[in-house]
């Protein structure tokens with residue numbers, strides 16, 4: 001799909017881990033701390049990979065959001081969302097009713113394929129939830145994402161009891177993820193942070 005990046009943020013020290021050019025499969029090394037992405041303790045999350053796919057936002061782990069809507073535009077006390085991707089892509093839809101339909105009925109793959117169609121948010125760097133605006137760089141936005149991942153953890157027993165424990169203690173990376181907040185609703189570092197946070201809750 002896209003060319004491998006020339007560098008990733010080192011998941012150990014936060015400096016830059018550069019891509020080693022000689023390898024066909026992208027391989028990254030951090031000169032600062034010695035991190036190497038081919039280490040057996042490192043998991044590069046990809047939906048195409050049979051080992052790490054269940055950690056991907058594209059995996060159809062259904063979860064339930066209980067009434068933390070900031071306003072009462074949507075009267076339902078809880079909504080069931082088919083995947084994290086459905087939630088994340090849905091944040092780009094301003095109209096609360098259309099967003100609700102999208103978030104509850106569109107699968108991860110369908111939501112993902114809508115990504116380019118839902119690019120308007122980049123102009124204003126504003127996302128939406130239940131009709132409320134969220135600046136991409138605000139703490140409120142980060143809190144909203146955190147609540148969604150907490151809901152996934154708390155309401156999907158397979159994700160919590162089978163998937164996460166399998167990867168506990170591993171260093172997670174997501175080399176196909178984007179690094180710039182202005183270009184994605186969830187950066188590689190934000191994704192890693194959420195999963196590492198949930199691992200600690202086990």
Ligand SMILES: [Zn+2]
Pocket residue numbers: 010011012013014015030031032033034035
């Ligand atoms: Zn490092």
